[in-house]
Each structure stands twice: as C-alpha cells, then as structure tokens.
Amino acid sequence: RKEVEQDPGPFNVPEGATVAFNCTYSNSASQSFFWYRQDCRKEPKLLMSVYSSGNEDGRFTAQLNRASQYISLLIRDSKLSDSATYLCVVNMLTGNQFYFGTGTSLTVIP
Amino acid sequence: DGGITQSPKYLFRKEGQNVTLSCEQNLNHDAMYWYRQDPGQGLRLIYYSQIVNDFQKGDIAEGYSVSREKKESFPLTVTSAQKNPTAFYLCASSSAAGGLNEQFFGPGTRLTVL
DSSP: OOSEEEOOOOEEEETTOOEEEEEEESOTTOOEEEEEEEOTTSOOEEEEEEOTTOEEETTEEEEEETTTTEEEEEEOSOOGGGOEEEEEEEEETGGGEEEEOOOEEEEEEO | OOOEEEEOSEEEEOTTOOEEEEEEEOSOOSEEEEEEEOTTOOEEEEEEEEETTEEEEOTTOTTEEEOOSBTTBOOEEEOTTOSOOOEEEEEEEEOOSSSSOOOEEOOOEEEEEO
16 A cells, blocks of 8 residues: 555646645554645655644635544645646654655646 | 755666765664555655664665765665666655654665666
C-alpha cells in the first residue's frame, strides 16, 4: 500500500469554478502535512502547510482529518494560473522522511 | 538570497559514464534529499541525509551514490550501474527540527542518457 494516495485526475474546470482535491495517507504516525504545486518541468513549490484546525490562504483552503487520515485542498474562483499538478505530502518526524502522492493534475479552462 | 541551487540544469551522458549532480543550499538546513521524477510519475526518494557524514538509502538507491562532507552540499553520482538514468533529478532540504518542517526544492537537473 502506498504511503500517500491521490486521485491523479485530470481535473478540467472552467474559470471561476471551485475544485477540491483529496489525499489519503496510510500511517497514523504522520505528523506534518503539506500541499505543493508543481508546474510543468519545474520543481515543486510549497503551496501551503496543513494545520490540524484547517487553514485558509486567499482562495485556497486546506483541511486535515486525522481520524479518517485524509487531507483536502479546496480552490475557489479558479484562475487560469492555477493550472498545475498539486502534490500531497506527508512527513513523519521520525527519520524526517517526506512521502509524496503522485499528484493531481488541474487544468483551468477559459 | 537563501535557497537551493542545482547544477547543471541539463546534462547529457553517454552510456557507461558516471556523472555527478551538484546540490548546494545556504538555508542552514540539516536534512537534504535526492529524488527522481519520471514523466507522469511522482517523486521517488534516492538518498537522504539528516546530518553531515551520514546518509541513508531511499527507495531506489541502486546505481546511485552520495556524499555529505559539508552541511551545505549533497552531491549525487549516477553510476553506470543505473540501468535507466534518464529522468528529472530534484534535490531538497529541510530543517531537522520538529514541527512543520517543509521541504524546499532546487530547480532540478534533467539527465539524458544518449
């Protein structure tokens, strides 16, 4: 079983739409959670960390559900510039290893 | 500016040659990582290091070697034993302290075997 699983998509949505991605993780000892964004042929960049109480950054909202072992990312009012691959990342402080999902592809259509 | 640098950006290698990819960081991070990404696939961990002069194998270490002689540097050597080395190689670093210690990535090196 993979440590982190994501729906690969692709998600094709019109501008202005709201889109949600989910990610599940297998190890209940996981401590830190992140969403990264990766543009084509570029390195991943941190989009936002995910806090236990949930957190919001502009149009982006991240939620963590420890009981069900999943995290989510909600993007409101999608922009063309949101088109990218979104990676779910989980860290277990023991050994300080990071586990990546395979990513969810988003294309925002004019 | 603090960050991670990788060089070269593009690298071409003939079969049977060893090549070394550079990774340098000035973030004062203890932990450094090497990943490989193939088209349409996720990141796979090659090696990681939590502290100078120590490193551990990741999921796909065969055919690769690393060193960590300085905190700032974590070079990766792709040896001739790596059967399918053409890929996008990403170096990352993070603070080894507890808490929300996110990873920061370098711009990557694209290796092509001719």
